[in-house]
Amino acid sequence: MDLRQLGYFVAVAEELHFGRAAERLHMAQPPLSQAIRSLEADLGTPLLHRTTRRVELTDAGRAYLQRARAILASVDAAAQEARLVAAGAIGHLAIGCVGSATYSVLPALSRRLAAELPGVDFSFRGEMLVPDQVEALRTGEIDVALLRPPIPDASLAISTLRHDRLVVALPTEHPLAGRRQISPAALRGVDLIVHSADRRSMMYDVVLRLAHDAGVEPRIRHEVGETSTLITLVAGGLGVAIVPEPVTALALDGVVYRPLTRPVTTVDLAVAHRADRGEPHLLRTVETIRAVV
Structure with a gap:
């Protein structure tokens, strides 16, 4: 059994006609019929009742159709999620700000991030002193910091804004x-x-x-x-x-x-994150911070 067989079965089950299903799948009818028979053999039960005049779903076929649709939808959703992650469009990030950035940057930044990265779940911590931000970056409590150098820590990537x-x-x-x-x-x-x-x-x-x-x-x-x-x-x-x-x-x-x-x-006001992190949504967030500041 493979995903291609599931797709073949769903097409036949929805069309209830091998010819129309084959056209929909852009393939010949004989290999489609063979794939469905192979699927039924793997399952050990018929999914379709065939006559010379019509095709009908068996009780097992109706139950299997619901599961097959859900599986294919889940696979599509997984592929879409992977593409969004790769594009930096989804994820979660916590941003910490020193006091002055809390008032001068955070209002505009939060609006811009919501508009440009709506799939990323952002949380914000304001009024953080720099030593607390550095420790929070190290432990992963926050992911990005708006802070004031100098920061003598080679584990952080720091860029002046x-x-x-x-x-x-x-x-x-x-x-x-x-x-x-x-x-x-x-x-x-x-x-x-x-x-x-x-x-x-x-x-x-x-x-x-x-x-x-x-x-x-x-x-x-x-x-x-x-x-x-x-x-x-x-x-x-x-x-x-x-x-x-x-x-x-x-x-x-x-x-x-x-x-x-x-x-x-x-x-100076700078943006910082751990140097060993390069997730696309984190890097996109840093670029958005640069544009806002």
Whole structure:
């Protein structure tokens, strides 16, 4: 028994006529009749009742027809699924984002991915610190990350997407809020809100380096894990924060953003995944991220 025999049987069973079935299958009638007899011999029971005037299904033939149709449909579905997988059109991916990308990239990215890869099931994790993203990539908890280098990990494929300038987030009533731009030196004696050092935030090191280069001893009052919490505390008047410019998408009442003056400092935004992974739907997702960012 093989799939070709099943297809022959379904054609005869639906036409109830060997001649019409042969025409439908683009073959001669004798080999078709022989194939059906061979199938019946393999099964050990007749599937068709033949007379000189008509062809009818036996009870066994009617039952077998339902199964044969289901088998052929399943085979077709498997072939289609294989083609879609090869084309990167189906699958599942989890994407993790640093805080600034959560607000500036994720809304447009999620819409674009839904439009271009509707067969891929995406899940998203926002507000992830870079060390957590790296660990999640290693363990497979997430598949793709929008993060901020440097990442000293040769097991990851990392590609820079853009360079984001740094800005200062201030309470609207802060004495520095009236300035058009702010230098790092102006932050001397100012309460700072930063991402957590305990959770190894990359932005923590950036802020400290800026302060030290300007000869300023940073006065850190609050450390937080999430960018949204950081900006909320700024809105509450608890201090100021240095953040990547895309964070300005968080337009909370009580917060203003001012450019950081020269030297212009930027932090990179990159896309990363494990270097040993090359599934088509993952690579298509990375290309879509590039197009959006």
